[in-house]
Amino acid sequence: MLKIAVIGLGDVSKVHLSTIRSNPDVTLVAVCDLDESLNKLVSGVKFYTNYKEMLENERLDCVHICLPHHLHYEVTKACAEKGIHIYLEKPLAHTMEEGLSIVRLEERLPDVKICVSLQNRLNDTFRVLENEVTSGRYGKIIGIKGIVTWFRPKSYYYTKAWRGQKEYAGGGVLINQAIHTLDLIQLLGGEIESIRGKLSNLHDYNLNVEDTAVVNMYFTSGAKGLIVATTANAIDSSIELEVVCEQAQFTIRNEALYKYTADEGEVKLIEDEQFQGEKFYYGAGHHKLINQFYQCILKEKSSYIHAKDAFISLRIIDAIEKSSIEDKEIILAEKISN
Template sequence: MLRAAVIGLGDVAPIHIAAIEANPDIVLAAVCDIDQAKATIVPGVPFYTDYMKMLETETLDCVHICLPHYLHYPVTKACAASGIHVFQEKPLALNAAEARSFIALEAENRQVKIGICLQNRFNETFERLQQIVAGGQYGAVKGVKGIVAWARPKDYYTVKPWRGLMEQAGGGVMINQAIHVLDQLQLLGGEIASIRGSVDQLLDYGTEVEDTVSAHIRFKGGVTGIFWATNAYAENSSVEIEVILEQARFRIKDNILWKINEDGPAEHWVEDSRLPGSKFYYGAGHIKLVRKFYQCIQADSQDYVHVQDAAVPMLMIDAIRTSSELKTEIYL
């Protein structure tokens, strides 16, 4: 039986706790949050307000890090120094520079597995789309498109001010809401050659972070990508991912993979599973990804989302931001 702990009992923590409790090979051994009022969130589980004390007191196999972005690196580093595996919520880091520090940390602690929670890779729709692309039966990829049109009210930032600060959040809509789509686009399109991007604020919230972004992505294999994301819509609309192949077009929308036919109705291919009571965009990928990560711990295997994997969307975000500032194409 593997012993797990969760540090940070904010919005996403219940999803991690549910994934741990759904696995008969894992026991939730401890939880930690600086807010003493959250001590009763998980009854019967030891509660700490100091994560270092928890690491020193409890015998743990893995720690789930569900903290604000600026705490990801220092807390992951502390866990790695204690020889404890880490399952860390996205994003990997605050920026590309810190992502490189994570890469060095992973290389220096090879006995420790650091898994990053990019769970949308494990949605049924996306897994099938990757299979279609890899199979080649519809020809090579010509284009990929990702759209995120969501809404975040001003109190989203005022309730948790770190979300609006660059030094604590690392950005806005790109790093917080749309990082999964950037990750999926690079998995579909292949290695990136260059990015031309534009970052903006359409909402008068007084934050430092962006709420709207667009980008044109050139992939080394000749694929053209387009990405657009905003938090300025009326409500959270369905994320859309599209792939144009030489002989077909596929689109993920409303958590369904569709084959788009020019001369007939779209074909429904597969639909994502969903966690009961969760936000629709969370999906059920967390449970699959957590199960896979713990299987890797038990078998000492490597089939999980590594730091190196999660660094790619961080480099994309950095390139988009730099491109917008310099008003030029950035070559990766």
């Protein structure tokens, strides 16, 4: 029986807690948050306001870190150096430097497993999409498009002020909302040759992070990628991921995967499983990845999303930011591949 703790009881922690409670192989023994009023979410579980005290007092197998981005490295390091496995919410970190430090930590402590929550890789729609487009049946990938058009009110950034400050969040819509779509695009497209992007703010929220991004990616395969992301839409519209191959077009929208060919027209291939009671865009990916990670701990396996895998998204976001500031295409000196 694995002993689990959660550090940070913000919005996404509810998904983690639900999954922990539903798994018969684990038990939640402690949680930690600065806000003591949140102990009502986890009655019967030991509540801490200082994570260092929790790590000293509890014998833990795995800690879920659901904290603001700038705390990811500090807390991951503290857990890892005590030999505790870590399930880390995205992003890996708020800067390239701290993200690389977590990768180095993973290399230095190989007996400690660090799984990063890029859970959309496990969505049924994406897994089928990836199999279809890499099968070779439909020719080469020509283009990949990702669309994330959501809405966040001013209160979203000011009730939790770290979200609107680059020194704490590391960025805006790209690192917080669109990072999953960036991750899936790079998995499909492979090695990236260059990036050109523009970051801006459509809302007058007085933020120093972007609420809107438009990006072109150029892959060494010859394929082209386009990403449009914003939190300035009227609503949270369905995320769209489109892959155009030589003989077919695939689109994920409204949590379903469609294939279009000239002969068959449009056909629905599969729908995503949903995690009941949570925001629609969470889906069931958290549940799958968390449970998969527990099995990796129990059975000494390594089939989870490592820090080095999640670092790729930070490199992409860094290149986009540089392109926007310098108003030019950024050539990637090193390979970005998994």
